[in-house]
Amino acid sequence: MSGTFNDTYRQVFPRWLDYKSASLLGLLHIAEIKKNILTVNPSYNESEENWIKNKTIFTAVDLLGEALFIKNYSSKKALEAAKYILSHQNDSLFFLKEIAKHYIEDEKSLNNICTNKENYFERKQVHRLRQLVHEYTLNPIAWSDLSLFHAILGNHKKSREAMLVATKLGKGNRFILRSAARCFLHIGEPDVSLDLLKRSDLCGFDPWINSAEIAIADKIERKSYCISSAKNLLKDNNLSPFSKSELAACLGTIEFKNGSNKKGKLYFKEALLDPSENALAQIQWILSRANILNNPDLSNTIPASYEAQARYHFRNENFSESISAAEKWACFQQFSSMPIILASYITSVCLDDDNKNISLIKESLPIHQKNHTILNNLSFSLIRTGKLDEAKQILDCIVQDVSDDNEKNVITATQGLYFYRIGEIQTGLENYQKAIRGFEKIKDYRSAAIASYYWAIEEKRIQSKNAAERIADAKKRLKNNNVFELQKKVNLVLGP
């Protein structure tokens, strides 16, 4: 069977992004609500006077510099100065032209942000960053970005080392702290993440740091030191709703987990005021568990909300849209296997497009091609397209390394399919039985229903005498466990 990731619980862990993406998404903005008061600066007026009196490159640059310093993007005179600089043909003014262009240009559109696959696939990025940290050793941002790209290439050790340097240089900075927290969580050291966050001066004051601390403490079932300060932060009207969204979603999830749906709903409502993409993804996850909120508007207004869109479309059975969103999510969080797993699951299970699934996995980053679930999904599609030898090789490789119960059961079910296809019916049957019992043991009844569906297909294909019984069992399980993605086609595949 094709497997998916363990989605029984989700928390609002901080995203691990490169500096450019994090800053463009506004994750590094101040938490306080911005007061749009233009600073009165006497030297700005003087520069404006000088520009009016004497229009030269120098007075134009001075005026632009002053306008940028006080972030006055609406000054007609400064705009005039910017156009004056741009009108010059001299190549040596390239940087002044950059300043002028920056002044004139509108804010960048954030639609389709971080969906550029090419940038990340190339090892050039790591090479460039290594050169950068060599030249500017004390820049924590370059170290943090280097750590991320090492993680994308699957070099956990190097990623860890680079992030340790970044935290030593920038432990008081939100971007570094959140990146480090996600990095250590990713490489299986959540204690280090928690320790870093707890020791930070920002813990208790910055909602972004608080949400990270609470989410990670929740994940490893530790006591969070930030819960009480988090509640105060949420009450603080000086903080922007955007800065509080992840914290509210995080607390909402904890309340939901503890059975206080009513309290949880209030937190999620707060998170919805101006959500970050991560908070929105959390809301989509909670909606797949309980109908405690109205479905939020997902009309692409939240930049980079690819995970939220993938989840939303999957739940609403818009499978093609969900795959497209998952592909963008994969570019956005390249080190994460979850989007590839989701896309692969939908392609093979919901759309029955095994050839597309094979190419999707083979085109994914090398790091994902080491993931057991992804490799299992590849073997599943290879078996169904008749490439049995290749599938067998992959299954033999992964079966030795798997320790996770869920993954073991998924692989056992795929092995069952393999044995059915090579004609060893009894071994196939035993494998499917073992997989279903395994799923039931860990109370994953949904996966047990999916395994029984594929088992029934095989029984029907070989026209076994037990086929009818298997089909009835599969239909019952799919219905009882709300496997919505298969319910529509179950009668088509297995018969009425």
Added chain:
Amino acid sequence: MRPAECLQGVDLPGNWHVVSILTKPNTSTGGKFSVGYKAVNDKGQTAYLKALDFSSAFQSPDPARALQQLTTAFNFERDLLLKCKGRRFKRIVTPLADGSVNINGSYGPLNNVMYIIFELADGDIRSQIAQWHSFDLAWALRSLHHSAIGLQQLHTLGIAHQDIKPSNILVFPIEGSKVADLGRASSIHCESEVDSFPIPGDAGYAPPEQWYSWKISNDFSPRYLYDFYLLGSLVFFFFLGCSATQAIETNLLKAHNKQFDQTDFLHDLPYIQSAFIESLEALKTSASKLAGNSADEIVMIVKQLCEPDPRRRGDPKVLRSRRPQHDLQSYISRFDRIAFLAEKRMTRQ
């Protein structure tokens, strides 16, 4: 007409004669409170006369306070200049004479106009560059060398200039570049009103720590480090046409999609450093075109002088030694060496 505008044709003590009024330097700080003249002495020496205009204080809502501020600032600057003159510093624009003159008119006590006479410069480095047909590397590096000496001379007297910018580096026909305008300077020996300003100089040139009113320590040493940054900023001006602050600010706002808001200096420092690195990359591109073999050395000097973290600003060798962090000597030598090499290359051509 203001009293300070009535000096044309007046004879002054020391055989100076005021010839004509000059247009005000367009970017000089405090220029609103002074009027410039061309003056000559009996030996034919031409000079620049700066006449102080105290009448503007009476336009202020609190004339007494404004007058006090003007006179204190004038006296402070004059005292600093006289100290420099006493030490015969060649890289500081020092006064040739100063005093007051009574003019005919009905301005009451304001009839007595205070003035200072300086050597007449060819212009500032901006006006020099404006005349260039192609980039003159040797001249630019020599000007930086002279500016570094000027700053070092001020520092030895316990004075931090705090307003080094292209319009405050004056160019003289024979002597080369000199540091001018001590109107925003601070002295370790006596307090001035400027000491309380979060940004004593021009905001468009201010080092990042001044944006946050952050200080490495409460003593005088951070002020010397402002001068380091401002000296490095002059290199930005020569090679990119803007100040280090303008370059950093642009890259910072570009990275944050025009939405960067300050929080705390130490928190924001990584962002500023990142923007600084981008600025250095642009500088490197320009310097490699204009300075050839010296480009790496120039970029390295700027990297050290303009380091956004004042705790690490300056020559790493000095930082590791027991010498004071604000010792400019190594930069004077380095600028001298690369200027010499550029001059040598130029003469060969």
